[in-house]
Amino acid sequence: MKLGILGTGMIVKEVLPVLAEIEGLELVGILSTPRSLPLAKELAQTYQLPLATSDYEEFLADERLDTIYVALPNHLHYEYAKKALLAGKHVICEKPFTMTADELEDLVVLAKERQLLLLEAITNxxxxxxxxxxxxxxxxxxxxxxxxxxxxxxxxxxxxxxxxxxxxxxxxxxxxxxxxxxxxxxxxxxxxxxxxxxxxxxxxxxxxxxxxxxxxxxxxxxxxxxxxxxxxxxxxxxxxxxxxxxxxxxxxxxxxxxxxxxxxxxxxxxxxxxxxxxxMADEFIAFNEMITTKDYQKAQTYLDHSRAVMQVLDQAASSMKG
The missing domain is CATH 3.30.360.10 (Dihydrodipicolinate Reductase; domain 2)
Structure with missing residues (x-):
């Protein structure tokens, strides 16, 4: 797995040293907002990532990347995951997967059409x-x-x-x-x-x-x-x-x-x-194995679980309004 990370927040700072120790996982790049680009470059230097940018199109076009880890605020998960799938990249997305179950279903369709793996980073x-x-x-x-x-x-x-x-x-x-x-x-x-x-x-x-x-x-x-x-x-x-x-x-x-x-x-x-x-090590060890071996069946089991969770979130949000 050749990984590109979206974000420079607390979860990224926490997981980078973990990812750096996983055998077979290659850290390639980090994307940030223009304001946070100095921090992204600092993290890239510390963990020896060759790519640090605030340009998502440039990021997705880099052929050294095969997987995108979306570690952005919740409301941005769908937009950035969708662009990654459209660019032919596997996607690992932080919890909660998306804001609605319908958004997740849209991503599921895209991933299936392009034979890409779509996974949720959920430790437990x-x-x-x-x-x-x-x-x-x-x-x-x-x-x-x-x-x-x-x-x-x-x-x-x-x-x-x-x-x-x-x-x-x-x-x-x-x-x-x-x-x-x-x-x-x-x-x-x-x-x-x-x-x-x-x-x-x-x-x-x-x-x-x-x-x-x-x-x-x-x-x-x-x-x-x-x-x-x-x-x-x-x-x-x-x-x-x-x-x-x-x-x-x-x-x-x-x-x-x-x-x-x-x-x-x-x-x-x-x-x-x-x-x-x-x-967070166990989940990324599993992600690395599934993506490297293209284990679609195992990934589908985890994806079905995430879809059931999103249905619960939708029902909870609906009851909160009503």
Missing amino acids: QYLPNFTYLKENLHQLGEIKVVTCNYSQYSSRYDAFKRGEIAPAFDPKQGGGALRDLNIYNIHLVVGLFGAPHSVQYLPNMDQGVDTSGLLVMDYQDFKVVCIGSKDSSAAITSTIQGNKGSLVVNGPTNSLPQVSLALNGQDIQVINQNAAHHR
Whole structure:
């Protein structure tokens, strides 16, 4: 995989040292806004990327690139991913994939027409602890209740209250707790149980954006509540309860750092099968393998999962309006 990165934000600065260590992954270029071009050039020099520019047409025309990683504000994902696909590049897009399910479907059609891989960068689906959860759900018997709480007081919240609106709190840019934090909870639940029967989102709204909220997902035989909050903090934990025991994720749903299995009448087992490396390493190792080997079947499985998540987001946004 010969990778070009779009953006110079926090996630890019975090992932660059991770990508630099992945065998077989070649870092080729970085795209920025004209204002951020000095930073892009600095990052390119640090990580030995031969290309740094603010011209997207020039970027896409570079034949050294075969894959584009879209790490831009949420509302730009669709536009930049579409241009990349039209230019014949595979696409890896940060979560949430797009603003609407229809936008994602448009990208799916383009990727299929051009025989390109389209993937969402969502850490938890690729972590060994996620596999452990999925493989041990049956031990819980009949699932009854699932709760996920990812509440983290935002460093930008105080400025937001003063009227300084960062992208993370700008509804026009896809900001808000649903798409920023609760999205990880949704991916976890849909990854484990598939699409829900119905969805309702109950947000706390401030200046037109959901600064926190409860997402209720009805699976008929059991119920799920996902909490995402940027305006308050609490213990970050998720629990899957069945009539024979429970599984608990101790920590954020984006990294699943530790899992506890508690079966009725038995001692609690604490498990951590995640590797010692950064939480984003596993997904990019998988992306590199899928793109290098053109494993369309495996990529399709992950894409179908992302489509189901986008349907949940659409339903949540619709219930928020209505």
